[in-house]
Amino acid sequence: MNTFNTLTIALVSALSVGCTSNQANNTNESFSAQPASQLQAQTLPALKIATWNVEHLAYPIDTGCRARTPSEIAAMKAYAKNLDADIIALQEVGSKAALQQIFSEDDWQLIMSSRADSKAYTCRQTGALSTQQKVAFAVKKAIPVLNTAPIDQLGLARAGLRYGLQITVNTQQGPTDILNVHMKSGCFVDDYLKSDSPACKTYAQQAPVLNSWVEKHETAGTPYVILGDFNHRISAPYNRLTRTLLSDERSTSITTSQLLGCQARYPAPIDHIIVGGMNAKNITKSAQVHKFKNMDNKAMLSDHCAVSVSLTANAHSLSSAVLWQTTSKEYKALATTTYEQAKAAVMQLPNTAHNWVAVMDVDETVLDNSAYQKQTELNGKGYTPQSWQAWVASEKATLVPGAKSFIETVYKHGGKIALVTNRNKQNDLHTWNNLKAVGLPVTLKNTCLIGRSEADKNAVNSNEFINDKDLRRQQVTQGTADCYSPSGQNNNWQQPQVIKFQVGDNIEDFSSVTQESANIKTLQPKLGKSLFLLPNPMYGSW
Numbered sequence: 001m002n003t004f005n006t007l008t009i010a011l012v013s014a015l016s017v018g019c020t021s022n023q024a025n026n027t028n029e030s031f032s033a034q035p036a037s038q039l040q041a042q043t044l045p046a047l048k049i050a051t052w053n054v055e056h057l058a059y060p061i062d063t064g065c066r067a068r069t070p071s072e073i074a075a076m077k078a079y080a081k082n083l084d085a086d087i088i089a090l091q092e093v094g095s096k097a098a099l100q101q102i103f104s105e106d107d108w109q110l111i112m113s114s115r116a117d118s119k120a121y122t123c124r125q126t127g128a129l130s131t132q133q134k135v136a137f138a139v140k141k142a143i144p145v146l147n148t149a150p151i152d153q154l155g156l157a158r159a160g161l162r163y164g165l166q167i168t169v170n171t172q173q174g175p176t177d178i179l180n181v182h183m184k185s186g187c188f189v190d191d192y193l194k195s196d197s198p199a200c201k202t203y204a205q206q207a208p209v210l211n212s213w214v215e216k217h218e219t220a221g222t223p224y225v226i227l228g229d230f231n232h233r234i235s236a237p238y239n240r241l242t243r244t245l246l247s248d249e250r251s252t253s254i255t256t257s258q259l260l261g262c263q264a265r266y267p268a269p270i271d272h273i274i275v276g277g278m279n280a281k282n283i284t285k286s287a288q289v290h291k292f293k294n295m296d297n298k299a300m301l302s303d304h305c306a307v308s309v310s311l312t313a314n315a316h317s318l319s320s321a322v323l324w325q326t327t328s329k330e331y332k333a334l335a336t337t338t339y340e341q342a343k344a345a346v347m348q349l350p351n352t353a354h355n356w357v358a359v360m361d362v363d364e365t366v367l368d369n370s371a372y373q374k375q376t377e378l379n380g381k382g383y384t385p386q387s388w389q390a391w392v393a394s395e396k397a398t399l400v401p402g403a404k405s406f407i408e409t410v411y412k413h414g415g416k417i418a419l420v421t422n423r424n425k426q427n428d429l430h431t432w433n434n435l436k437a438v439g440l441p442v443t444l445k446n447t448c449l450i451g452r453s454e455a456d457k458n459a460v461n462s463n464e465f466i467n468d469k470d471l472r473r474q475q476v477t478q479g480t481a482d483c484y485s486p487s488g489q490n491n492n493w494q495q496p497q498v499i500k501f502q503v504g505d506n507i508e509d510f511s512s513v514t515q516e517s518a519n520i521k522t523l524q525p526k527l528g529k530s531l532f533l534l535p536n537p538m539y540g541s542w
């Protein structure tokens with residue numbers, strides 16, 4: 001399976017997740033009954049991610065620094081459900097058993113930080129013995145967790161310091177790393193480097209760990225989320241951590257920066273959700289703070305409210321160019337008419353002609369890649385060398401209308417075909433397989449396939465050649481073409497050929513022509529006679 005198909009499945013997977021969470025009355029059963037093929041990329045719903053510091057959530061519930069009653073636990077459970085989130089990052093979780101009280105494992109996957117238990121201390125206000133304060137994730141069961149990893153560097157190899165916890169899930173943007181953090185408390189200044197407090201000194205060592213994690217993801221171009229209790233007021237743009245993480249060249253943004261803290265006494269919140277590596281035009285981010293029913297100080301279920309962000313894939317519509325190429329009768333009419341003219345020209349060649357060839361481009365001339373174009377528009381990513389390579393390797397391109405009939409006519413009249421393509425030469429095998437797969441009667445004898453090599457790219461700079469197909473056209477005429485040959489030898493083309501016809505969808509598919517220099521007046525007498533141009537509004541050298 002090629003990368004593109006994998007991505008499509010990832011999208012569908014993210015979709016099924018979001019639908020269950022956003023349609024509260026829909027059961028999983030009714031959703032999964034919908035065939036995946038009906039799930040269109042345009043209707044991708046939101047993936048909602050939340051973070052909540054649960055303030056010493058413990059089991060048994062009457063232990064630790066924040067002992068709770070059964071009714072408080074029930075209220076926390078109801079609150080967590082009302083977050084309506086697909087993924088919840090939690091901080092200050094004592095144990096998995098503590099978490100199970102809020103999140104039933106019938107519905108959630110519970111992932112705890114692997115950090116070893118640290119020494120208990122005496123709680124400041126109650127005098128009780130503390131329980132563990134670990135980070136954890138609750139992830140809806142419908143979402144496959146592809147990977148989990150402790151980010152123990154945040155613990156600075158010091159007992160009691162919290163690790164980060166990373167999970168990888170599929171989102172609308174592809175596999176996404178989500179990092180849950182609970183940073184060192186007690187450094188609430190704008191510049192941790194300008195404070196001598198032990199907390200800030202620790203913070204100053206944790207910050208570079210976060211920064212390099214972000215840098216790694218930015219460099220790789222992979223989507224990521226960091227969320228949790230930053231113990232730092234990072235909504236302030238002048239905050240050092242904020243300035244560090246959000247440098248100009250990065251795609252990083254704090255989705256929660258406009259939110260106010262849920263307690264009036266602390267308007268600048270310390271719980272945040274940062275995202276990056278996501279194509280801004282593909283996604284709408286909407287953040288919110290989730291207040292408790294009773295915001296009276298003593299009645300609050302935790303000293304932190306949860307915050308969440310919904311990542312909603314923007315609808316992508318197809319361009320007119322792709323719609324025209326894939327659905328219009330006009331395209332089919334023009335392509336077949338062009339090829340019919342080309343066939344008529346072939347028929348007029350005298351029978352005595354020999355060693356003649358028709359030089360053809362491949363993409364959008366013989367093979368139709370509009371399915372690739374369509375999918376790159378629907379997933380909002382556009383052309384990328386990686387997705388193109390995966391498409392070529394899939395050998396799934398279809399036939400341009402009229403091409404097969406023309407090629408057969410050339411063979412019948414004693415001619416040969418030279419396929420001069422700017423697909424990489426390393427792809428010749430895939431191209432050849434694709435040509436055979438669409439039913440073209442190509443053989444090594446009747447057809448010379450020549451993908452683009454480094455020599456072709458370099459030739460353009462040599463002044464001898466105008467465009468990077470000229471070298472290959474010259475080699476065909478001289479009998480030196482490096483035709484595709486699976487056994488390493490293709491001797492059928494080692495004699496000079498005469499180029500009688502050239503067929504392409506780009507003006508540069510014709511000898512010694514460039515987009516810039518093309519003179520239509522000069523080309524006109526040859527068009528429809530020896531040069532044949534197919535329509536391609538989707539891409540080109542224009």
Ligand SMILES: [Mg+2]
Pocket residue numbers: 361362363364365504505506
């Ligand atoms: Mg082309």
